[in-house]
Amino acid sequence: MNGSTSGVALLLSGGLAVGGIESAQAIVETATGWPGVGIVFAYSFLIAFALPGPSEIVLVAPLDIAPSRAVTLGVIVLTSAVGKAIGSLVAFHIGQEAKQSGPLIRWLERSRFDVVSWSQKRAVEIAQRYGYAGLALALCVPFFPDTISLYAFAVLEENYWKFAVATFAGSLGRLLVTLGVFGGAISLV
Template sequence: MTLPALVSLADLTLGIYPDFSWLTSLVETATGWFGLAIIFAYSFLIAFALPGVSEIVLFAPLNLGLPYNVKLALIIAVSGAGKAAGSVFAFHIGHETKESGYVEKALARLPVDVMGWTERKAIHIAQKWGYAGLAAALCVPGFPDTLSIYAFAVLEDDYLKFAAATFVGSAGRLIVTLVGIEAAVAFL
C-alpha cells in the first residue's frame, strides 16, 4: 500500500512563504538510501528555519527494497532525529535571542501580537505539561513546528529533554498524519 497523492504537499508550503519549492521537490523525489539524508536535512531545517510542513517526508519515494511499514518507520525515525537535532540548534538560538531581545523587538513591530499570543499559549502549555506539552504541540499536523520549538526554547533549559520531546512530537505528528490518511482512504 502506498500513500495517495491527493494534493502536492509542495503546494501547501507555497504562497505565503518565500519559494522553497526546490527543497520540497527534492524531498518529494528523494530516492534510495541517500533520500534518508535528504529527509534528515529537511527535518533539521524545518525545526529551526524553514516554513512549511514536515509531513512531506512521508511522500518520499525512497525505494529502499524494504516492506512498506518498515520504510515508513525508518522515515519517521530519521525525520524525528533530524527534527530533534534541529530543535537543539533552535534551542540554542532561542536562548541567545532571548538574551539579546532582538527577536522580541522585531515581532513587537508587527500589527498582530504574535509574540504575546505565542508566549501566553507556550507558557500555559509549558507550565501545565512541561516537555510533554511540547511533544503534544508538535503532534498537530499542519501546525508550524518552528513556532512551537522557539516558544518552548525560550522557556525551558534542558537540551536532552527538549530533544527527546521534539523527537517524540515529530514522530507522533507523522503517525497521526498516517492514521488520518489511512482513515480517509478507507472511507473513499
C-alpha cells in the same frame, strides 16, 4: 553526483532559499534510495528552525529502500524525528540567545503580527500545564506549523536534553498520527 545526492547538497547549502519551501518539498518528493534518507534528514532538520512548511511531506518520499513500504515508512519516520529533534536544538539555542537580545525581542514585540505575545502565551500555557510532555503532545498535531512554537518554548525553557526528547517524541507522534489518518493515501504514493 546523482539526483538524491545533489538534493542533499542543495538543501544543506542553502540553495533552497532561491526556490523557497516549494523547492525543498519537490526535492523531498523525488528523493530516492539511501541518499534520499539524507534528504529526509536534512529537510526535517531544516524544518525545525528555518523552513516554514509541513514536516509530513517526508512521508511521500519514494525512497524504495526496503522490501516493503511499511519498513521504508519506518525508516522515514525515525530519520525525520531524529532530524527534527536535532534541528529543534538549533532553534532552542537560538531561543536561548534571543533571551539575551533585547533589541530582537523589542523588534518582534513591535511587529505587526505580535508573534512574541501570541506564541509565548501559547507556549506558556503548554509549559505551565504539561511541561515538556505538553510540547510533545502539541507537536503531534498534523499540519500545524510548529516552528514558532518551538522558538517560543525554547525561550521559556532551559533543558536542552528534555527539549530534544520532547521534540523527537512529538515529531514521531505527528508522523504516526498522520500515517494513521492518511495511511492509505500515503502508502499508494
